[in-house]
Amino acid sequence: MSKLDEWIRLRIASEDEAIQSLILYVQDNIEQESPLYHRLLLNSDNVLIDNDLLLHPLPAPIKQSVQMEQELEGAFKISQLRKIQSSLQNQAPSGVIMLVDMLGFLTNLQEMNDGYLKHGRYYRERISTKKLAPFRVPDFDENNEFVNWKLWLVAQLLQILELISTQSCIPSIHALLEYQQIFESPNCTRIDNCVTRASFNIVHLWIDDIVQQTNDNEKSNPWKEFLFG
Numbered sequence: 248m249s250k251l252d253e254w255i256r257l258r259i260a261s262e263d264e265a266i267q268s269l270i271l272y273v274q275d276n277i278e279q280e281s282p283l284y285h286r287l288l289l290n291s292d293n294v295l296i297d298n299d300l301l302l303h304p305l306p307a308p309i310k311q312s313v314q315m316e317q318e319l320e321g322a323f324k325i326s327q328l329r330k331i332q333s334s335l336q337n338q339a340p341s342g343v344i345m346l347v348d349m350l351g352f353l354t355n356l357q358e359m360n361d362g363y364l365k366h367g368r369y370y371r372e373r374i375s376t377k378k379l380a381p382f383r384v385p386d387f388d389e390n391n392e393f394v395n396w397k398l399w400l401v402a403q404l405l406q407i408l409e410l411i412s413t414q415s416c417i418p419s420i421h422a423l424l425e426y427q428q429i430f431e432s433p434n435c436t437r438i439d440n441c442v443t444r445a446s447f448n449i450v451h452l453w454i455d456d457i458v459q460q461t462n463d464n465e466k467s468n469p470w471k472e473f474l475f476g
Contacts (some may be wrong), residue, residue, distance in 0.1 A: 255423045262420070328403055331356070335396045343384055346376060346392040349399075426450065 276282075335352065338344065344352075382394040382402070418426075429435060435446045 252427070255420065255427065258420055258423060324407070328400060328407075332400055335400070339396060342395055342397040343387065343393050344396050346379060346383070346394050349379060349394050349396060350376065 335344065338348070338352070379394050379399065382396070382399045384393040384395055387393045429450055430442055436443045437446075
């Protein structure tokens with residue numbers, strides 16, 4: 248719950264900063280007498296309003312660009328993530344693994360011929376500690392650096408879902424506040440102050456519908472399996 252509270256706080260702060268940045272941008276353009284262009288969604292159609300307030304319908308957005316198709320070829324499949332999850336689960340069941348071991352694991356994946364990384368990003372890009380920096384576990388050990396491989400795995404899942412779907416995989420503030428109320432509800436069972444898998448499984452996540460759009464024919468939601476695997 249503390250991580251969810253922190254996420255909500257950061258999201259609200261970032262949206263406030265974005266609004267303030269837009270205010271300053273508009274104010275600066277007005278002071279310099281520069282034209283302002285706005286993109287507006289009107290009756291589900293993209294419309295451009297110019298400085299003369301004339302409406303010009305724009306072409307329909309491209310559903311899937313060539314670049315997106317190429318990126319999709321270079322992304323993990325959910326079935327591949329399951330295999331990676333199984334390997335990491337056996338190597339570090341706690342979800343925390345030494346940084347050097349995680350680097351070694353990814354390097355070994357590059358050298359395997361079982362399709363893990365046939366076209367994957369990590370096959371084309373150099374393995375480095377910089378790529379794993381967001382998943383480090385601070386103050387876990389004074390002598391060694393550790394990373395949370397479950398968070399890394401969830402990040403890979405969100406990347407593939409962003410490519411597959413036109414929807415954003417980032418939850419809205421409304422969704423986060425709704426989850427906060429659900430998890431704080433007395434009906435949400437806990438063990439050692441942690442939400443049980445049974446309680447978590449009945450919560451409809453913002454990405455549940457996106458997961459069902461994948462081409463892997465997956466019937467279950469790997470997001471939840473990654474968290475409770």
